[in-house]
Amino acid sequence: MALTDDAIARIRSMIQSGELPPGTRLPTEQQLSAQMGISRSGVREAVKVLEAARVLDVRRGDGTYVTSLAPRLLLEGLGFAVELLRDDTLLEVMEVRRMLEPVATGLAALRMSDSDLDELEKILDDMHDAADDAELLIQYDTAFHRTVIAATGNETLTSLLDGLSSRTVRARVWRGLIEGNSAHITLSEHEAIYRALCARDQLLAHASALLHVNTSEAWLRTVLSTSSDAPPTG
Template identity: 85%
Template sequence: MALTDDAIAKIRSMIQSGELPPGARLPPEPQLAAQMGLSRSGVREAVKVLESARVLDVRRGDGTYVTSLAPRLLLEGLGLAVELLRDDTLLEVMEVRRMLEPVATGLAALRMTDAQLDELAQILEDMRAAADDAEKLIQFDTAFHHTVIATTGNETLTSLLDGLSSRTLRARVWRGLIEGNAAHKTIDEHHAIYLALRSRDQLLAQASALIHVNTSEAWLRTVLAANAAKAQRRAHPGAPAGRIDGTDSP
């Protein structure tokens, strides 16, 4: 692993220095290993790691190239990481989203075109038509927020928020909303965001987005608490409801 780490560090240094700019083809493995003073096996493993991280693109029969190094590529793994987080850390993800998304939405209010606002209006109509369909709501909710954030023109911010708002996280929230008969209220929050964006009101857009993220976070807490209670009942099937953890609440 030490040799692999050394090889990763040296290739990364070559990229950062501009010796290997985006799109550049790496020297053949034997030449690269000799150039760095490392074994071929160490270089080979380093290339595999950097390929997984979307830093390198291995084209069979052609060679290995540096990718575009665009944020959407390098941050692609964030969504997968969020999917794997345990319940007790998902609320931390929501906290980060609460820090970033309202500000980004406020910025979008200043930058959205009329065409983009029309696209958002159509997504909102689709959401209302699918108010009782969790799968469609997840799809349209993803499209709504991606459309808003992407209009900031900040690819790093867009990639970060796309990754933080994983499909699994959205699914938990929307299914909880539907079961709690609160989906229409949350769709109304999307409409409030849209109206603020349409009026080009940065502060109102930011506030509307903050209210919406807070609602999503509250429902996630509800869903996670319900899951924890179910897990406790499975672990202690004979215990009276509300007595498992020493509380009196049902």
């Protein structure tokens, strides 16, 4: 295991130094083994780990390449990791989302194009049509926020929030099923965000998004602390 860790560190160092820039084909397993003074099995295991982390792309019959190292690739596993967190740490995820999403929404108010706003309006109309279908409403809710965050043009921020939001989807669905008036609340909060974005009002967009996240967090805090009927984690 120590040899594998050493091989991972060595390959990572080669990438960070620019010796192996994005898109570059790695030397063969045998060459890397000789170059690093590490067994071929250690190099092989290191490549597997870095492939799983989306740092390397193993192309059968062609070779192993450094990926684009784009945030969407490197942070792809975040959502999966967050999904495995226990309920008692779910609130921590919501707290992080509360720190990031309102700021991102405020930034989007300055950067959204007219076509982005048109798309957002259509999603909002779809949300109204799905007001009685909790599962479908959540799908549109997710699309709404992805559209807003993507409009910031910050791929790292978009990937982070996409990963963090995946763990809260089940909780949001339960909110829709348990609280009879949650659809109305959700729609009015999204309308407020949309109006602030249309007005290009950064502070209002920030405040509207903060209120929306706080509503979800407050509900979840109550459920986890007082109810035995907590949202499923699977």
